[in-house]
Amino acid sequence: MLQNELFTFTEVLGEQGAIKANIKFHPAHPIFTGHFPGHPVLPGVIMVEMVKELLEIHIKKQTRLVTASDIKFLSVIIPEKNKLIQIVLKINFIDDMINVNAQLLDSTVSLFKFKGIFKQKLRNNLK
Amino acid sequence: MLVSPQNIFSVIPQGRPFVMIDKLVTCDDIKTVTTLLITMENVLVCDGQLSEAGIIENIAQTAAAGAGYMAKSNGVQITIGYIGAIKNLEIIALPNVGDIINTEVAITSKIFDVTVVSGMVECKGLVLAKCEMKIFSK
Numbered sequence: 001m002l003q004n005e006l007f008t009f010t011e012v013l014g015e016q017g018a019i020k021a022n023i024k025f026h027p028a029h030p031i032f033t034g035h036f037p038g039h040p041v042l043p044g045v046i047m048v049e050m051v052k053e054l055l056e057i058h059i060k061k062q063t064r065l066v067t068a069s070d071i072k073f074l075s076v077i078i079p080e081k082n083k084l085i086q087i088v089l090k091i092n093f094i095d096d097m098i099n100v101n102a103q104l105l106d107s108t109v110s111l112f113k114f115k116g117i118f119k120q121k122l123r124n125n126l127k
Numbered sequence: 128m129l130v131s132p133q134n135i136f137s138v139i140p141q142g143r144p145f146v147m148i149d150k151l152v153t154c155d156d157i158k159t160v161t162t163l164l165i166t167m168e169n170v171l172v173c174d175g176q177l178s179e180a181g182i183i184e185n186i187a188q189t190a191a192a193g194a195g196y197m198a199k200s201n202g203v204q205i206t207i208g209y210i211g212a213i214k215n216l217e218i219i220a221l222p223n224v225g226d227i228i229n230t231e232v233a234i235t236s237k238i239f240d241v242t243v244v245s246g247m248v249e250c251k252g253l254v255l256a257k258c259e260m261k262i263f264s265k
Contacts, residue, residue, distance in 0.1 A: 001173065030144050030145075030170065031144065031145050031170055033142065033143070033144070033145075034141050034142040034143050034144050034145030034146065035141055035142075035145040036140050036141060036142065036207060037140075037142040039207075041209075043145065043180075043184065044187075044209065044210040045171075045180035045181070045183045045184045045187070045210075046180060048179060048180050048183065049171075049178065049179070049180040052179065052180075064179070064218070064221070065179040065216075065218055066217070066218060067215075067216060067217050067218070068213060068216040068258075069214065069215060069216075070212070070213075070214055071212060071213040071214075071216065072211070072212050073209065073210050073211055073212065076209060116216070
């Protein structure tokens, strides 16, 4: 989990099929030292990780990303500049699949869009 | 092997600890192959496995290493690449600490600063993940 180390979710609001939270970054995290040296930018893949971690907090279960048909990285996120961003998840359970549509926003500007399917992580189901 | 783990930073713009490839195995105009040993110290390892984010970054850095190696061979400066989009990502399984993953990225199109690649990650002869990725270089 990178939550509380690289970023922190604040004001998490969850209801039936939707979750919202604010995200605060921790610019001193070592990942920013390597991505990129002297030029900290949030790695795009961490945005995918944030979707997964917020989903897990909401459903209180470990999950695994199985497929993602479409992920769009619309803007670079700089921890020192984008001080507070919002994450919004829309969740739909179909059999054992958890369909998630997610977005990251800086006020009204969309930074990231995600469409994917998670499954509950079972013990030893991964090889 | 074209580039060893000690020299991998000569072909990718990322730095420690955010490095998701070890060796550049082969590389030409189209195809790039890298390997990565999954270690406990990896910042994207969680519960003994490389995370989904780690797998995706491994594909992205394989593409970066290919572009970086070709740039270096042509005497051009290495550029920073950003993932613009990912399509049709499938993650069949995640590798465990101790596993070595082999990753192959092939360029499907390249127009100005936009490169589209298809990537595949294998471990012990099994496909772990695949996707298409659009990368912007700056």
